[in-house]
Amino acid sequence: MAGRKVLIVYAHQEPKSLNGSLKRVAVEELSKQGCSVTVSDLYAMQFEPRATRNDIVGCLHNPEEFNYGVETWEAYKRGDLSNDLIEEQKKVQEADLMIFQFPLYWFSMPAIMKGWMDRVLVQGFAHEFPNCYDSGLLKNKLALFSFTTGGSKEMYAKGGISGDIRYLLWPIQHGIMHFCGVKVLAPHICFAPEYVSEEKRKEMLIAWAQRLKGLWKEEPINCSPEWYFK
Amino acid sequence: MAGRKVLIVYAHQEPKSLNGSLKRVAVEELSKQGCSVTVSDLYAMQFEPRATRNDIVGCLHNPEEFNYGVETWEAYKRGDLSNDLIEEQKKVQEADLMIFQFPLYWFSMPAIMKGWMDRVLVQGFAHEFPNCYDSGLLKNKLALFSFTTGGSKEMYAKGGISGDIRYLLWPIQHGIMHFCGVKVLAPHICFAPEYVSEEKRKEMLIAWAQRLKGLWKEEPINCSPEWYFK
Numbered sequence: 001m002a003g004r005k006v007l008i009v010y011a012h013q014e015p016k017s018l019n020g021s022l023k024r025v026a027v028e029e030l031s032k033q034g035c036s037v038t039v040s041d042l043y044a045m046q047f048e049p050r051a052t053r054n055d056i057v058g059c060l061h062n063p064e065e066f067n068y069g070v071e072t073w074e075a076y077k078r079g080d081l082s083n084d085l086i087e088e089q090k091k092v093q094e095a096d097l098m099i100f101q102f103p104l105y106w107f108s109m110p111a112i113m114k115g116w117m118d119r120v121l122v123q124g125f126a127h128e129f130p131n132c133y134d135s136g137l138l139k140n141k142l143a144l145f146s147f148t149t150g151g152s153k154e155m156y157a158k159g160g161i162s163g164d165i166r167y168l169l170w171p172i173q174h175g176i177m178h179f180c181g182v183k184v185l186a187p188h189i190c191f192a193p194e195y196v197s198e199e200k201r202k203e204m205l206i207a208w209a210q211r212l213k214g215l216w217k218e219e220p221i222n223c224s225p226e227w228y229f230k
Numbered sequence: 231m232a233g234r235k236v237l238i239v240y241a242h243q244e245p246k247s248l249n250g251s252l253k254r255v256a257v258e259e260l261s262k263q264g265c266s267v268t269v270s271d272l273y274a275m276q277f278e279p280r281a282t283r284n285d286i287v288g289c290l291h292n293p294e295e296f297n298y299g300v301e302t303w304e305a306y307k308r309g310d311l312s313n314d315l316i317e318e319q320k321k322v323q324e325a326d327l328m329i330f331q332f333p334l335y336w337f338s339m340p341a342i343m344k345g346w347m348d349r350v351l352v353q354g355f356a357h358e359f360p361n362c363y364d365s366g367l368l369k370n371k372l373a374l375f376s377f378t379t380g381g382s383k384e385m386y387a388k389g390g391i392s393g394d395i396r397y398l399l400w401p402i403q404h405g406i407m408h409f410c411g412v413k414v415l416a417p418h419i420c421f422a423p424e425y426v427s428e429e430k431r432k433e434m435l436i437a438w439a440q441r442l443k444g445l446w447k448e449e450p451i452n453c454s455p456e457w458y459f460k
Contacts (some may be wrong), residue, residue: 013282014296049279049341052243066244067424069380076232105348108338111279115341133391150299161363163455171398175337194297210404225393229459 001216002034007095011042011102011113018148018193018201023101025205026146029212040093042112049083049115055082075121081122088120097142097215098182104149107168117176124182136181142220143177145169146188146208153191165189166228174223183220231446232243232264237325241272241343248378248423248431253331256376257437259442268321272342278314279345285312303353313353318350327372327445328412334379337398341430347406356410366411370451373407376418376438383421396417396458404453413450 008026012019023039030037040047051068053060061065061074075081080091092098102109109117121127127136149156149165156165165187173184188211190204221227238256242249253269260267262426281298290296291304302408305311310317322328332339339347351357357366379386379395386395395417398410418441420434451457 013298016295017297043280043282046280049345050273050276051335051340051342052273065246067247068243096389105281106344106351107401108344110281111341111345111348113282114336114338114344115279117342118335121336138324163400163404167397167459168401170393171337171401174393179336209269225397229397 004035004096004216005094006030006035006037006097006099006170007091008037008038008039008099008101009042009113011100011110013043017030017103018190018204019103020102021201022146022148022190022208023206025098025209026101029209033213038095040088040091040116042116045084047112047116049112051115051118051135055085055119056080057082062114066135069123072119073128076122076124085119085122087123088116089122092120092138092141093127095141097144099144099146101146104147104168107162109147109172121176121180126197131180131181134181136179139181139183141182142185143173143182144185144188144215145172148190148193151192152192152195156191164228170228172227173221178223184223185215186221234263234265234326234446235261235324236265236267236327236329236333238269238320238329239272239343239346240269241330241340243273246422247333248434249331251431251435252376252378252420252438255439256329256331256442259439263443268325270318270321270346272346275314277342277346279342279348281345281348285315285349286310287312288398299353302349302356306352306354315349315352318346319352319355322350322356322368322371325371325413327374329376330372331376332378334377334398337392339377339402351406351410361411362409364411366409369411369413370454371412372415373403373412374415374418374445375402378420378423380424381422382425386421400458403451404458408453414453415445415448416451 008023010023014020027037052065056071056075057080061071102113126138131137151162154160155162158164169187177184188208193201238253240253244250246369257267283296286301286305287310291301332343356368361367381392382388385392388394399417418438423431423434
């Protein structure tokens with residue numbers, strides 16, 4: 001789909017990792033389709049995950065009692081967010097699709113990527129009551145979570161020791177993306193790549209490239225409790 | 231329960247916030263009981279949330295391809311983790327109970343606290359296959375997640391727009407604490423304190439102090455899918 005814009009938010013320390021390869025495959029395949037692809041390589045950027053007063057340039061709305069949510073909302077309206085946040089928001093604004101590529105850390109994304117969510121998706125930009133969930137401010141965009149796990153597919157099955165993998169997708173797909181109005185494509189999961197052969201890891205890369213070829217024809221999931229917990 | 235050791239891991243930027251007050255109430259009440267209380271005030275410590283090569287002192291096990299999980303595991307065994315991690319691990323090791331006090335950010339903990347989980351609970355220290363879940367290396371410890379929300383209790387009810395609040399506790403209570411063998415006490419949740427009166431916020435502090443008085447008699451929850459999703 002020539003002309004579509006894709007933002008890949010990528011969180012792995014090692015370019016030679018499977019996550020690094022999955023990211024490269026996505027850049028190559030989507031570029032080949034004529035998409036314009038931007039990558040936020042969070043570790044390489046030394047992206048700041050901490051939500052602090054430094055995110056607001058100049059004076060505070062209420063210097064007596066610091067409230068991060070209120071201050072970033074006010075700063076957004078004044079155009080006074082820190083430059084790194086303005087840069088990321090521009091990339092989000094332009095994107096038709098956001099791909100989040102990361103290794104699962106503790107049933108969730110690594111802190112550096114959680115910090116991207118905490119700091120970039122501020123009120124006024126990504127949501128503003130009552131504009132949340134289906135009417136969130138980032139509607140008409142798509143998101144896809146692509147990640148690797150330590151545990152096996154069997155551990156992450158219903159009845160498995162770690163529970164259905166969908167359980168842990170609720171906070172990130174529904175709680176973050178759906179809240180901002182973003183529609184969610186099915187996740188792309190590579191289970192336990194550290195415990196399989198080099199051959200199998202290559203197959204994982206091929207499967208990802210293959211999926212990306214048909215990506216623009218995919219329908220978003222029905223992001224409701226039924227998808228996650230039924 | 232005189233003599234018990236409590237670690238409070240606290241993530242709020244503003245001492246005057248309700249989270250700040252909840253933390254102070256816990257320190258006061260538990261100290262009054264004769265407990266020894268330690269606080270990790272993550273923002274004040276400027277705690278590093280990013281999992282990087284800096285967490286390993288000296289040479290890497292495999293300098294050709296950086297694998298954070300493997301490197302921190304090896305560094306733990308050699309005693310070569312960075313000092314900030316060794317300090318936090320000592321506090322965890324000594325604690326009978328860990329209380330995590332934070333405002334809910336995006337259906338989860340703030341990135342600075344997620345970084346504490348990512349970096350402190352390394353393999354070898356908190357878990358080491360097959361010592362996970364009920365036989366995790368931190369067994370005989372208790373954890374309690376105490377947090378404030380933006381959304382109301384009605385939004386976080388079953389059938390509410392944000393779903394049962396228990397859905398989002400799965401990754402943090404089961405995926406992190408239970409995985410390390412830690413038993414989990416019922417969460418303590420203050421819903422939407424920003425939208426209630428000063429009087430109601432005072433009641434929230436009193437209720438927390440009241441709960442802490444009987445805390446050592448509480449039974450842990452049954453941390454299984456039924457608790458979260460039934």
